[in-house]
Amino acid sequence: MSLYYIKKNKKSSQKENKEPKTKVSNSKPNLVKKLDRIFALYIRLRDVMPNGYVRCISCGQIKRFEDVDCGHFHSRRHMATRFSEENCSAECKGCNRFSADHLIDYQKNLIQKIGKQRFDLLNVKAHSTCHYLDSELEAMIDHYKNEVRKLSSLKGIKVKL
Numbered sequence: 361m362s363l364y365y366i367k368k369n370k371k372s373s374q375k376e377n378k379e380p381k382t383k384v385s386n387s388k389p390n391l392v393k394k395l396d397r398i399f400a401l402y403i404r405l406r407d408v409m410p411n412g413y414v415r416c417i418s419c420g421q422i423k424r425f426e427d428v429d430c431g432h433f434h435s436r437r438h439m440a441t442r443f444s445e446e447n448c449s450a451e452c453k454g455c456n457r458f459s460a461d462h463l464i465d466y467q468k469n470l471i472q473k474i475g476k477q478r479f480d481l482l483n484v485k486a487h488s489t490c491h492y493l494d495s496e497l498e499a500m501i502d503h504y505k506n507e508v509r510k511l512s513s514l515k516g517i518k519v520k521l
């Protein structure tokens with residue numbers, strides 16, 4: 361057996377060991393998690409007002425960027441609207457995490473924001489079935505990364521990508 365053969369063989373077996381790892385980090389749940397994170401950053405940045413502060417969609421309080429979440433109207437378990445820009449707005453942590461009835465004001469203000477017709481359509485969309493391909497998730501991750509970069513420099517807010 362030549363030395364070349366041994367070397368080559370070793371190399372290819374190393375590659376085989378690496379492959380499952382790569383697959384795990386790009387698996388669908390991980391892609392969804394990645395997109396959740398970058399999409400939330402996008403929504404929070406989008407909703408920063410010219411004065412650098414953010415208004416909570418539910419209670420209307422003015423908050424710092426650090427103190428708001430990306431609040432979903434239809435919860436994240438609805439995949440069809442999980443990454444819908446209309447379904448998401450900056451929401452203070454108090455409302456998003458601790459208020460049981462924040463959706464009452466959220467609904468009222470969302471109808472004002474997007475209109476009753478789009479609100480009704482959003483309802484229909486939320487309850488439809490939706491499966492993303494890995495390639496679609498990857499494309500959305502790239503898209504929102506770019507948007508976050510743009511908004512971050514436009515609005516002068518530093519974020520970790």
Ligand SMILES: [Zn+2]
Nearest residue numbers: 416419452455
């Ligand atoms: Zn609030």
